[in-house]
Amino acid sequence: MSVRLRLALSYAGFLMVAGTLLLVAVWVFLLRYVPDRAVLINRDDGLTGVFPVRSALLDVFAPRAAAVLAFLLVFGLVGGWILAGRMLAPLTRITDATRTATNGSLSHRIRLPGRNDEFRELADAFDTMLARIEAHVCEQQRFAANASHELRTPLAVSKSLLDLARADPDQDTGRIIDRLHTVNTRAIEATEALLLLSRAHQWSFTREPVDLSLVAEEAAETLLPLAEKRGVTIETGGDIAPALGSQPLLLQLVTNLVQNAIVHNLPDRGTVRVTTAVGPVSAVLTVENTGDVLTPHQVPTLTEPFQRGTERLRADHAGVGLGLAIVKTITGAHDGTLTLTPRPGGGLRVTVDLPAGRRPHPPCR
Incomplete structure (x- = not known):
């Protein structure tokens, strides 16, 4: 069962228990102050009679009590369903925002209005988390783009030097080797720094x-x-x-x-x-x-x-x-x-x- 249905049943059950206790209290009160039998005297003809008061009261009270309990059951289910829906509406917005974020849209924010209750605190915390994740993802994307550019540059220079040496065999190979060594050293330094920075958030010491x-x-x-x-x-x-x-x-x-x-x-x-x-x-x-x-x-x-x-x-x-x-x-x-x-x-x-x-x-x- 859904949470909304469970809450509605809980509300209805609470009303049924409260109504039953109230009716029991009324019945106990009636039993205490209403006699079991009553004597009726007719002054005109002097006739007397004994009538069972409690049994007659029970015949009248029981169906009405059952009707009240039935009303409370229906009222509790309908009212509980409506109240549960209103109370769980913020949770539904948070769930929708979570699904949206799961699909890759990190720019969506809940911005839950209303008073500062538990749901508002949860929504604000979720918005803050989304903002941090979005900033981190954007930073990682920029980092990946910059890293690709940084590593592509020395590789492109190395390729140009090799193409130059192949096209002109009379080139000074020593000078080309020195330039290749410099470019290769730079690429190694960039790679080591990238590895160090990529492990930065996993450091445990x-x-x-x-x-x-x-x-x-x-x-x-x-x-x-x-x-x-x-x-x-x-x-x-x-x-x-x-x-x-x-x-x-x-x-x-x-x-x-x-x-x-x-x-x-x-x-x-x-x-x-x-x-x-x-x-x-x-x-x-x-x-x-x-x-x-x-x-x-x-x-x-x-x-x-x-x-x-x-x-x-x-x-x-x-x-x-x-x-x-x-x-x-x-x-x-x-x-x-x-x-x-x-x-x-x-x-x-x-x-x-x-x-x-x-x-x-x-x-x-």
């Missing part, structure tokens, strides 16, 4: 205290050759900042930020500053660099996959446009907050706010 200051120093030391090659100075400092998370992932996060700050910097005598701090409930990592002036509308797009600035396009260490996207994903996996702010004199300031871990105990003296 044990959370443990990780000192961001040590992680920052390790990342800066690793990227020092790249910074020296580009004439960029790396400065590290700050307090011991224990964050709660995964050491390898946080090292990947800081490395991406520092590498991005080096690549997006001034052509010569640029600076990258990495600092750490600790708050009451958070550990804060800040990476800022000199560079081109960024407009406020450019900054929010930098964490989108395959977003490149002009400096990265002409750099000899061209990345694949996934560095900050991976940073954003790692930060979200650690329940942290990523903030990008353009510096007034040019460049970018990136702040990562992560849940704090326990501070290490000071050494005994």
Whole structure:
């Protein structure tokens, strides 16, 4: 049976029980105050008679009680069916919206009117879920389109180089091989970054205290050759900042930020500053660099996959446009907050706010 029919039967059954109890109460009342027999005296002729009052009352009461119960049964079924339909109408709208979403239309919203009851809360939660799914699907579609474009470009360049070598055997094969090596390296980097980003939402790791200051120093030391090659100075400092998370992932996060700050910097005598701090409930990592002036509308797009600035396009260490996207994903996996702010004199300031871990105990003296 449907829920509506079960509710209608429940309403009718409740009315039948309530009506039966009411009629029983009336009958008990009548039995208490009405005598079993009554004596009737005729004053004119002096005749007397005894009449069974209760039996006569029962003959009158029983059919009327049955009629009342029959009316309550019909009224309960009809009224219960109507009331159940009105009460389940919001659930029907939610079900229709679910079927619509199942068929692939994620733009549909319930927008249930009325007071804020349980059905309204369920409909609002469903609308919120649909909005998030739609945004996620759109993001995945953009990501797939951009990824296809990024992987197609090096393959197209490789094909052109091979066609050129085949058409002209007298070409300098060493130069062609060097270009093919560069293009192939770029394709491998793009593929590895794509694999890393595709597994980002499936990361499961044990959370443990990780000192961001040590992680920052390790990342800066690793990227020092790249910074020296580009004439960029790396400065590290700050307090011991224990964050709660995964050491390898946080090292990947800081490395991406520092590498991005080096690549997006001034052509010569640029600076990258990495600092750490600790708050009451958070550990804060800040990476800022000199560079081109960024407009406020450019900054929010930098964490989108395959977003490149002009400096990265002409750099000899061209990345694949996934560095900050991976940073954003790692930060979200650690329940942290990523903030990008353009510096007034040019460049970018990136702040990562992560849940704090326990501070290490000071050494005994």
